Amino acid sequence: MTEEEFLAKYDSSIYEKPSVAVDVALFTIRDGQLQILLIRRSDHPHLGKLSLPGVFVGMEETLDAAAARALQQKTGLEDIFLEQLYTWGEVQRDPRMRIISVSYFALVDNNRIALTEDGAQFYPVDEILEMAEELAFDHHRIITCGRERIRTKVNWSDIAFALMPEEFTLPQLQTVYEILLGQKLYKANFRKKLQEKIVETDKMTSGDAHRPSRIYRKKTQTV
Amino acid sequence: MTEEEFLAKYDSSIYEKPSVAVDVALFTIRDGQLQILLIRRSDHPHLGKLSLPGVFVGMEETLDAAAARALQQKTGLEDIFLEQLYTWGEVQRDPRMRIISVSYFALVDNNRIALTEDGAQFYPVDEILEMAEELAFDHHRIITCGRERIRTKVNWSDIAFALMPEEFTLPQLQTVYEILLGQKLYKANFRKKLQEKIVETDKMTSGDAHRPSRIYRKKTQTV
Numbered sequence: 307m308t309e310e311e312f313l314a315k316y317d318s319s320i321y322e323k324p325s326v327a328v329d330v331a332l333f334t335i336r337d338g339q340l341q342i343l344l345i346r347r348s349d350h351p352h353l354g355k356l357s358l359p360g361v362f363v364g365m366e367e368t369l370d371a372a373a374a375r376a377l378q379q380k381t382g383l384e385d386i387f388l389e390q391l392y393t394w395g396e397v398q399r400d401p402r403m404r405i406i407s408v409s410y411f412a413l414v415d416n417n418r419i420a421l422t423e424d425g426a427q428f429y430p431v432d433e434i435l436e437m438a439e440e441l442a443f444d445h446h447r448i449i450t451c452g453r454e455r456i457r458t459k460v461n462w463s464d465i466a467f468a469l470m471p472e473e474f475t476l477p478q479l480q481t482v483y484e485i486l487l488g489q490k491l492y493k494a495n496f497r498k499k500l501q502e503k504i505v506e507t508d509k510m511t512s513g514d515a516h517r518p519s520r521i522y523r524k525k526t527q528t529v
Numbered sequence: 530m531t532e533e534e535f536l537a538k539y540d541s542s543i544y545e546k547p548s549v550a551v552d553v554a555l556f557t558i559r560d561g562q563l564q565i566l567l568i569r570r571s572d573h574p575h576l577g578k579l580s581l582p583g584v585f586v587g588m589e590e591t592l593d594a595a596a597a598r599a600l601q602q603k604t605g606l607e608d609i610f611l612e613q614l615y616t617w618g619e620v621q622r623d624p625r626m627r628i629i630s631v632s633y634f635a636l637v638d639n640n641r642i643a644l645t646e647d648g649a650q651f652y653p654v655d656e657i658l659e660m661a662e663e664l665a666f667d668h669h670r671i672i673t674c675g676r677e678r679i680r681t682k683v684n685w686s687d688i689a690f691a692l693m694p695e696e697f698t699l700p701q702l703q704t705v706y707e708i709l710l711g712q713k714l715y716k717a718n719f720r721k722k723l724q725e726k727i728v729e730t731d732k733m734t735s736g737d738a739h740r741p742s743r744i745y746r747k748k749t750q751t752v
Contacts, residue, residue, distance in 0.1 A: 309624070312573035318626035322588050323546040326629055350535035365545050365627055369618035393616045393631050395592035401532070403541035404588055406549055408616050408629075 324404040328372045329360035329445065331391065331452035332381065332412040334419060334428060335469050335482055340456075341428040342449060344441075345380060348425065351401045352442035356434070358449070359426070360407070373410040380426050387413045387468035392451050399444050407444075411452040413468035460486045464503060467524045475511055475519040479504075547627040551595040552583035552668065554614065554675035555604065555635040557642060557651060558692050558705055563679075564651040565672060567664075568603060571648065574624045575665035579657070581672070582649070583630070596633040603649050610636040610691035615674050622667050630667075634675040636691035683709045687726060690747045698734055698742040702727075 332343040344356040359380040363372040370388065377383055391409040399405065421427070431453055438446050459465050466482050480496050505525050510518040555566040567579040582603040586595040593611065600606055614632040622628065644650070654676055661669050682688050689705050703719050728748050733741040 307573070309573045309576065313624055316625050318548065321548070321585065323548050324586065324588065325541065325544070325546050326549060350530070350532045353532065362544065363547065363618065363629070365547065366620055368620060369616060369629070372618075390615060392613060393592060395586065395631070397589055397591060401536055402539050406586070406592070406629075406631075408618070 324406050326363045327360050327405050327407045328363060328369060328376055328410060329358040329407050329448060330373050330376050330388070330410045330412055331358055331449055332377060332383075332386075332414060333431070333452065333456065333469070334414050334416045335485055336416045336428055337430075338481070338485065339430045339432070340453065340485055342431050342434065342452075343381065343421075343426060344429050344434065344445075346425040346427075347442055355442035356429070356440050356445075357442035358409075358445050363408070369408050373408075373412075377412060381419065381421055383414060383418065386418075387465065391448070391455060394444055394448065396444065407448075409448045409451070411455060413456075413465060415469055415471050417471055456486055457488070464524070467503075470524070473507065473509070473521050473523055475521060476500075477519060479522070547629050549586045550583050550628050550630045551586060551592060551599055551633060552581040552630050552671060553596050553599050553611070553633045553635055554581055554672055555600060555606075555609075555637060556654070556675065556679065556692070557637050557639045558708055559639045559651055560653075561704070561708065562653045562655070563676065563708055565654050565657065565675075566604065566644075566649060567652055567657065567668075569648040569650075570665055578665035579652070579663050579668075580665035581632075581668050586631070592631050596631075596635075600635060604642065604644055606637060606641065609641075610688065614671070614678060617667055617671065619667065630671075632671045632674070634678060636679075636688060638692060638694050640694055679709055680711070687747070690726075693747070696730065696732070696744050696746055698744060699723075700742060702745070 334341055343359065345359060347353055347355050347357050359376045361372055361376040361379070363369060369390070373388055377386065377388070388410050391411045394407045394409060397404060431449065434440065435446065435450060456465065460483065466486060469482055470479060476497060479500065480491060480493065483496065484491055503525055504522045507521045507523055509521040511521060512518055557564055566582065568582060570576055570578050570580050582599045584595055584599040584602070586592060592613065596611055600609065611633055614634045617630045617632060620627060654672065657663065658669065658672060679688065683706065689709060692705055693702060699720060702723065703714060703716065706719065707714055726748055727745045730744045730746055732744040734744060735741055
């Protein structure tokens with residue numbers, strides 16, 4: 307039997323299959339805190355609880371595309387930083403049926419956000435994780451995992467820039483690193499370490515009570 | 530309508546669903562190289578090509594349990610280091626049907642391996658990745674991803690010990706680190722860095738042509 311003959315006879319319906327969803331943990335920095343987008347559920351199950359934006363994966367859709375669609379539907383945002391986080395497969399994680407969830411985390415500059423969906427709102431991550439009974443399904447674990455991944459990656463990657471506008475001052479960038487890491491950083495060390503990732507513009511801040519600060523941009527990758 | 534009423538009426542069969550599999554990349558150190566377990570396929574599709582051990586996820590089985598089952602079936606190994614790697618969802622990645630694969634990587638001491646399945650064999654990772662046409666499905670990408678994850682994690686975790694026997698000498702441990710990182714390490718730096726992770730035994734090696742070496746064990750976590 308050739309592979310063509312094998313495939314022509316193959317019956318994919320003989321086994322029961324799980325459903326597959328994606329859930330997206332969208333983080334931003336707002337009011338000096340790491341915050342996350344959650345939606346108050348208006349349907350059963352877990353009616354009234356807060357959940358991550360999610361969709362079922364279409365049969366002709368990649369996982370990345372499904373994650374982008376979930377975000378686009380709930381926030382209108384496109385072209386934002388999106389990375390796979392972890393896949394959750396506890397048998398009873400959803401009361402409707404067996405649903406395996408591929409989770410993603412996303413990062414966005416607070417200034418880009420204009421929420422479109424009713425009931426979608428940002429919540430401080432540390433506070434919401436203290437209120438486990440407010441969260442639907444296993445989303446407490448997904449959010450915890452996302453916060454952990456960000457903290458781990460911030461030191462050896464450029465993910466912090468996904469939370470920044472295109473132009474920023476060094477104090478603004480340092481504040482974002484400090485919020486993500488949960489600790490104060492020494493200015494001199496921070497600038498030395500970040501130096502290779504950024505480039506000066508010829509612009510300075512103006513119009514506020516502080517001394518003007520130099521404005522920087524992220525260095526474009528030239529790899 | 531209460532949640533109970535909603536769930537009683539819920540019809541999970543209205544949407545078409547993908548299949549979900551797990552694929553496991555089992556690595557060991559053998560003959561001074563990082564090697565990976567592959568199975569010569571005896572069925573369509575991709576008949577005759579090399580593939581990772583994998584199984585379809587059972588409806589009442591967690592992803593971790595499915596990964597452990599895949600390994601147990603193909604190698605007889607139980608209780609080995611197993612960690613989720615990445616989930617692969619390209620629409621056409623399998624010619625039979627839409628199959629989403631949750632990949633895992635596993636690490637084992639070479640001395641524990643006694644393969645049970647015909648056609649299962651270890652291959653040097655760097656060599657097999659040079660022969661992309663030998664590998665079934667998208668397993669080239671999964672193996673590449675696994676090798677990358679090991680290299681990233683070896684410096685900030687204890688995963689190297691999952692490749693070691695319970696008792697080892699410092700030169701043996703250093704060799705494993707060097708193979709994983711793909712570079713030679715300075716003995717003094719290495720010992721200083723690893724010191725907090727290991728404990729001396731009162732035993733020494735004997736019976737070979739070298740000077741006796743102190744035998745060590747991994748320090749038991751006391752967290």
